[in-house]
Amino acid sequence: MSRIGRLPIHLDKSVKATVAGSILKVEGPKGKLELKLHPGYTVEIKDSEIVVKRSGDTSGERALHGLMRKLIANMVEGVGKGFTRVLEINGVGYRAEAKAQQVNLTLGYSHPIVYQLPPGVTAKVEKQVTVTLESADRQLLGTVAAQIRELRPPEPYKGKGIKYATETIRRKAGKAAAGSTSA
Numbered sequence: 001m002s003r004i005g006r007l008p009i010h011l012d013k014s015v016k017a018t019v020a021g022s023i024l025k026v027e028g029p030k031g032k033l034e035l036k037l038h039p040g041y042t043v044e045i046k047d048s049e050i051v052v053k054r055s056g057d058t059s060g061e062r063a064l065h066g067l068m069r070k071l072i073a074n075m076v077e078g079v080g081k082g083f084t085r086v087l088e089i090n091g092v093g094y095r096a097e098a099k100a101q102q103v104n105l106t107l108g109y110s111h112p113i114v115y116q117l118p119p120g121v122t123a124k125v126e127k128q129v130t131v132t133l134e135s136a137d138r139q140l141l142g143t144v145a146a147q148i149r150e151l152r153p154p155e156p157y158k159g160k161g162i163k164y165a166t167e168t169i170r171r172k173a174g175k176a177a178a179g180s181t182s183a
Contacts, residue, residue, distance in 0.1 A: 005065030009050040009073045012080045017050055019043050024072060028079030031120065031136040035075060041068050050076070078136035085145040087131040091160035094152070095128040103131065107152040107162070115148055130165075 011017060015028040024043055025034045037043060040055040041064070052069045054061045077083075089096055089107075097104045103123050105113040117123060121135045121144050131148070135141040145164070154161035156172040163169060 003066070005052055005054070005062075005069045007069065009052075009069065009076055011045075011048040011050065011076060013048075015076055015080045017045050017076070019045065024075075026072075026075045026079050028076075028136075030079050030082040033075045033079055033137060035071060038064055038068060041065070043072070074138045078138055082134055082136050083138045083141050085133045085141055086165035087133070087145060087148060087162055088165050089129045089131070089162050090154065091152075091158075094160070096125045096131050097128070098123040098125045098131070103148065105148075105151060108160070109152075113151055115151070118144065 012028070015026060017024065017026045019025075022037045022039070023034055024037060025032065040061060042053050042055075044051045044053065050072060052065065052072060054065045089105075091108060093106065094108060095106050101117045101119075103115045103117065103125070105115060107113060118140065120137055120140060121133060124132045124134070126132065133141055133145055133148075135144075149162045149164065152161045154163040154167075154169045156170060157174055159169050159171060
């Protein structure tokens with residue numbers, strides 16, 4: 001049996017989960033999420049715990065068992081506490097500004113970039129160089145953060161660009177410092 005898949009998921013008092021056919025719905029203070037269960041998997045909700053069960057024991061079913069459990073656990077944590085992702089902008093003149101459901105970015109191009117946030121994701125900008133994204137949906141949050149980072153990925157020579165706050169950029173030496181020898 002899957003080590004991850006067999007673990008029960010604890011529900012907080014503020015989180016409610018319901019199963020209707022093959023759709024699991026989870027509600028909490030941060031929002032509502034739903035997941036279509038993969039065929040062959042069932043979800044049991046009892047005593048503020050969710051248990052994911054599979055019908056067979058093939059290698060494919062065992063592999064998806066842990067995935068289904070983790071997706072549901074992320075939903076429960078997301079609607080209860082929410083997820084955040086922090087992006088840092090490095091570079092002279094590079095900055096960001098959050099307005100309603102969009103982020104305005106100045107990244108050294110000839111024009112400013114306006115990134116429209118999808119529903120369910122909010123952005124806050126501190127000091128014009130730190131963008132904090134928040135959402136109840138972990139998958140959506142990761143996608144949005146990756147798309148914003150892709151607008152100007154960090155380069156290894158000066159470190160200019162957008163990077164995750166936890167990311168470390170491997171720096172390279174420039175041409176002048178690489179192999180200068182005097183003849």
